[in-house]
Amino acid sequence: MANTLSGHVVGFIGLGLMGRPMSRNLHAAGAEVVIHNRSRAVVDALAAEGLSPAGSPREVAQRAPVVVMMATDTPAVERIVNGNDGIASGIAPDGLVIDMGTTAVEATRALAKTIEGLGAHYVDAPVSGGEIGAKAGTLTIMAGGSPESISRAMPCFEVMGQSVTHVGGAGAGQIAKAANQIIVGLTIGAVAEALALARRAGADPAKVREALQGGFAASRILDVHGQRMIDGAFTPGGKATTQRKDMQQALDLAASAGLELPATALSRDLYDRLIAAGGGDLDHSGLYTIIDA
Amino acid sequence: MANTLSGHVVGFIGLGLMGRPMSRNLHAAGAEVVIHNRSRAVVDALAAEGLSPAGSPREVAQRAPVVVMMATDTPAVERIVNGNDGIASGIAPDGLVIDMGTTAVEATRALAKTIEGLGAHYVDAPVSGGEIGAKAGTLTIMAGGSPESISRAMPCFEVMGQSVTHVGGAGAGQIAKAANQIIVGLTIGAVAEALALARRAGADPAKVREALQGGFAASRILDVHGQRMIDGAFTPGGKATTQRKDMQQALDLAASAGLELPATALSRDLYDRLIAAGGGDLDHSGLYTIIDA
Numbered sequence: 001m002a003n004t005l006s007g008h009v010v011g012f013i014g015l016g017l018m019g020r021p022m023s024r025n026l027h028a029a030g031a032e033v034v035i036h037n038r039s040r041a042v043v044d045a046l047a048a049e050g051l052s053p054a055g056s057p058r059e060v061a062q063r064a065p066v067v068v069m070m071a072t073d074t075p076a077v078e079r080i081v082n083g084n085d086g087i088a089s090g091i092a093p094d095g096l097v098i099d100m101g102t103t104a105v106e107a108t109r110a111l112a113k114t115i116e117g118l119g120a121h122y123v124d125a126p127v128s129g130g131e132i133g134a135k136a137g138t139l140t141i142m143a144g145g146s147p148e149s150i151s152r153a154m155p156c157f158e159v160m161g162q163s164v165t166h167v168g169g170a171g172a173g174q175i176a177k178a179a180n181q182i183i184v185g186l187t188i189g190a191v192a193e194a195l196a197l198a199r200r201a202g203a204d205p206a207k208v209r210e211a212l213q214g215g216f217a218a219s220r221i222l223d224v225h226g227q228r229m230i231d232g233a234f235t236p237g238g239k240a241t242t243q244r245k246d247m248q249q250a251l252d253l254a255a256s257a258g259l260e261l262p263a264t265a266l267s268r269d270l271y272d273r274l275i276a277a278g279g280g281d282l283d284h285s286g287l288y289t290i291i292d293a
Numbered sequence: 294m295a296n297t298l299s300g301h302v303v304g305f306i307g308l309g310l311m312g313r314p315m316s317r318n319l320h321a322a323g324a325e326v327v328i329h330n331r332s333r334a335v336v337d338a339l340a341a342e343g344l345s346p347a348g349s350p351r352e353v354a355q356r357a358p359v360v361v362m363m364a365t366d367t368p369a370v371e372r373i374v375n376g377n378d379g380i381a382s383g384i385a386p387d388g389l390v391i392d393m394g395t396t397a398v399e400a401t402r403a404l405a406k407t408i409e410g411l412g413a414h415y416v417d418a419p420v421s422g423g424e425i426g427a428k429a430g431t432l433t434i435m436a437g438g439s440p441e442s443i444s445r446a447m448p449c450f451e452v453m454g455q456s457v458t459h460v461g462g463a464g465a466g467q468i469a470k471a472a473n474q475i476i477v478g479l480t481i482g483a484v485a486e487a488l489a490l491a492r493r494a495g496a497d498p499a500k501v502r503e504a505l506q507g508g509f510a511a512s513r514i515l516d517v518h519g520q521r522m523i524d525g526a527f528t529p530g531g532k533a534t535t536q537r538k539d540m541q542q543a544l545d546l547a548a549s550a551g552l553e554l555p556a557t558a559l560s561r562d563l564y565d566r567l568i569a570a571g572g573g574d575l576d577h578s579g580l581y582t583i584i585d586a
Contacts, residue, residue, distance in 0.1 A: 105494060128508030140508030142501075163507030167500045175496040176504045179487035183510035186483035186556070193479070193554040194472035197543060200550040201398060203468040207460045208435075211469045214456030215421030215433030217476035219512030250490060257493035261486045261584070263479070266559050291554070 006030030010156060011064030013057050013080055013087075014101065015042045017236070018127070019070035021135040022100070022160050026068075027051050029159040034064045038076075057083070058090035066096045066156065073245060074104045081111050093119035098153050100141075100160075102126050102181070102246050105174045105253050112145075112170035121149040122170060126177035127161065128184070130238045138162040142180065144173035178253050181246035185267050187221040188243075188287050195229050196292035205230050225285035237283035244271040244280075299323030303449060304357030306350050306373055306380075307394065308335045310529070311420070312363035314428040315393070315453050319361075320344050322452040327357045331369075350376070351383035359389045359449065366538060367397045374404050386412035391446050393434075393453075395419050395474070395539050398467045398546050405438075405463035414442040415463060419470035420454065421477070423531045431455040435473070437466035471546050474539035478560050480514040481536075481580055488522050489585035498523050518578035530576035537564040537573075 008031040012023040015037040023046065027033045033051045036059070037043050047053045054060045057080045061067050067087060071077045077099055081087045087097060097115050099108065103124065112122035123145035133139040139161035143150050150166050157164045167176045194217075198208040209226045212218065228234060247268045254261045274282070274290045282289070301324040305316040308330040316339065320326045326344045329352070330336050340346045347353045350373045354360050360380060364370045370392055374380045380390055390408050392401065396417065405415035416438035426432040432454035436443050443459050450457045460469045487510075491501040502519045505511065521527060540561040547554045567575070567583045575582070 128505070128510065130509070133508075140504070142504040163504075165500065165504035165507065167504050168496050172496045172500075175491055175494045176501045178494070179491045179496075179501050180505050180508060180510045182487040182490065183480075183483045183505065183512075183515065186486070187476075187480055187510070187512065189556045190476045190479035190483070193547075193557050194475040196552060197475065197547050197550070197554065198468055198472045200552045201468045201471070201546055203461050203465045203472075207458065207465075208469045208472050211433070211435045211456075211458035211460055212421070212473050212476065214458065215426075215473065216423070216513050216517075217421065217473045217480070219476075219480065219514070220509050221512070222476065224509075253494055254486075254490050257490070259489060259493045259585070261490065262563065263482045263556065263559060264486050266556060270555065292552070 003030035004155060005159060008032070008155065009034065009064045011060035011067035012070070013037070013060055013067065014070040015046065016070065016072065017131050018134045020046070021131065022070060023051060024049070025137045025159050026156060034060050036060050056085035057087045058085040061087040061090035061095060065092065066098065066153070068156065069097065069099045069101060071101045074107045077101060077103050077111065078107060081114065088114055088118060091115065091118055091120045095120040096123065096149060096152055097121070098123045098125050100125050100127055102177050102249065103174055104249055105171045105178070106256065108174045109171045121146065123149045123153050124171060124173040125153065125157065126173055128180050131236070142167050142173045142176035144168055144170050178250040181243065182250050182261070182264050184221065185243050185247050185271070185284065186263055187219055188225055188285055189267050189270060191222050191226050192229060192288040192291045195226060196288065199292065228283060228285045229288040234282040234286035236281070239280065240271055240274050240282050240284050240286055241280040243284035244268060244275060247271065296323035297448060298452060301325070301448065302327065302357045304353035304360035305363070306330070306353055306360065307363035308339065309363065309365065310424050311427045313339070314424070315363060316344060317342070318430045318452050319449060327353050329353050349378035350380045351378040354380040354383035354388060358385065359391065359446070361449065362390065362392045362394060364394045367400045370394060370396050370404065371400060374407065381407055381411060384408065384411055384413045388413040389416065389442060389445055390414070391416045391418055391449070393418050393420055395470050395542065396467055397542055398464045398471070399549065401467045402464045414439065416442045416446050417464060417466040418446065418450065419466055421473050424529070435460050435466045435469035437461055437463050471543040474536065475543050475554070475557050477514065478536050478540050478564070478577065479556055480512055481518055481578055482560050482563060484515050484519050485522060485581040485584045488519060489581065492585065521576060521578045522581040527575040527579035529574070532573070533564055533567050533575050533577050533579055534573040536577035537561060537568060540564065
């Protein structure tokens, strides 16, 4: 990887399934990466690889002019920004905070306001592509924020992703991500019902997948997750519990906009059934096990 | 178009939105195309272009060693084959009947048995790609039948389609088509809910579509029908009533296999709402009007 970030200092908070490979890619591109995580073991492991540990989100913000967050959920992001020793207590005027996790839109707009009130800048830039995309640096990034802030974030985005779309102002990235998660969750359900029907009616699901991929039913989900369903290979990837959380968040956003989303609500219920059956840690394509039970 | 079918005589029964351009393409490829249709006006129009009218399905089968059917629904196909003056009353031993419509799997197996009982051959080869694909000769063809029969059908398939998959024995093409219609119908619903949420939550649906098309949510449906939803352009294409019929057929097939398909059942209900609201003749992507009402 080219040293496109040499001389840059980038903060990274939240070192889970996605955050670990993303922070490693920033480091591999030449950045000094200042890291923090609630549980300490992963910080120590990455420190052994040359990344720089910090004791708190505040310290990360004090040492890095650009801070990326990749946390589990909305309450975690709110703690990282507004908690004791949070980013808001350490950020310099003109600092840039980039939330690449999947966070509620209303909370995102409030966090952007807080950060901008301190003279700094906020970008919401959630991603699609899962752990595979995080490792390969081929994530799809949906960015909301001012054009200036997006430009400043771009060198980091180009290391972590292969496609960046500036969707609109603060919160627009999260709206796009909610739309993304609806399509991903529902298309997984569609492919699961289609392949289960093929198998149970006496056809070869692998042949059916191949035939359908040539026509209007073609999708990345049929390609990648259809193959997982045929193979029964449900190691995540993207966890069912995460998919479920994201769909609930999309439903909450819809409700606040006065919009009913019947298929999304049903899909959320089906993921609940998968989780109740003990499949929460499976890949989201494990929904197949509920349909072809 | 190359004259790949010159010297061939091909029968074509069922000259609707799909059948008209398909029969024209066979004619343009050099075949003598013997046509029949329940309503006469379209036969006269195509006869003026050089296709050869026949008075009944029986006459088509008597004059053409290969007969393609592209009828509206399962009862229509059953009439064409088994009715007075039907194909079964005229077909020669070693004749080949190809059903390219979307027909119930059990009925298909029964029709194949009838035709094979007469010493002739039966292929079910439903298509995906809609009127656009029919006109352009770029349909996706999902074929069920014996390898010999599929080989014999291939010169015609290559004129009408760009992708042919031999899925399995008699009925397997229809199973693949049922799977296809589930994915198409449910993905349209997914894209409709996603883009409606984007718009109502304050983002630009066109930007969101663009961002999502780079990631895991990418599909032909998001590409083609997502654009239709953004433009409000719901001239068919594929009609909502046809989509609804195909999903009911898939649900019937599932029920006979002891399989419950909750998302398909919900989607069928949503198409029912679209039809009840007067949108039956809209393109199936017109489902958007029910979600973002």
